[in-house]
Amino acid sequence: MAARSMQSRTGRSNQRYGPHGERLVAGLVPLSQDKYYVLLIQSTGRKGWVLPKGGWETDETAQEAACREAWEEAGIVCTIAYDLGKIDEKRRPEQLTREAPKAEYRFFEATVDKQEAQWPEMGRRSRMWMTFAQAEAALQDRPELLDALRRSTIRRS
Incomplete structure (x- = not known):
């Protein structure tokens, strides 16, 4: 396996739309x-907790992007078990910004x-x-x- 980078990817030049x-x-x-148990990380954009996620870039599959984001944001190495599917944007139009567009x-x-x-965003999360x-x-x-969490096979008791 290739060595994991200690630098987070930045910018949107390779972002998929x-x-x-x-x-x-x-x-x-x-x-x-x-x-x-599920591992949550501290949000950097606002207070509270989130799941590891981020932009899917043109040089990777969706699974590779998800695993890369989990490494950068949470410092974890994972094995994907299931595709939980697509989840449409649930924010209201007034909640969308240039920095956080529709997704x-x-x-x-x-x-x-x-x-x-130690992981790339350990100082921020x-x-x-x-x-x-x-x-x-x-x-x-x-x-x-929340939809993604509820689609998972996490034990609920």
Whole structure:
């Protein structure tokens, strides 16, 4: 396996866009081996917790983009288990900005194989393992992320 970069990709020059100009975003629902916990990361754009996700670029598959984002944002190495499908933008038009335009999300369920002590965005983000109930509460203001969590096979009790 190639060495993982300690630099996050930046910019949008290689960003993929859908047929209606929506930004294509790939993300993971990273579960523990026993599926009792999901790893959430601190949002940098606003307070609260999110799932690892980011722009799907032209030189990678959606799965590769999701795993790259999980490494950059959460410092985890994962194995994708399931394609959770596409999730349309759920923000209202007035919530969209130039920095956060309309998006179409493609989420995958993954098992965390390794959690590193150092990762590209460790200075900007913290991470926390949560139960389904804790994660469901933490993602209440992010309906697209909540949808991805609920599509996963995480144990709910």
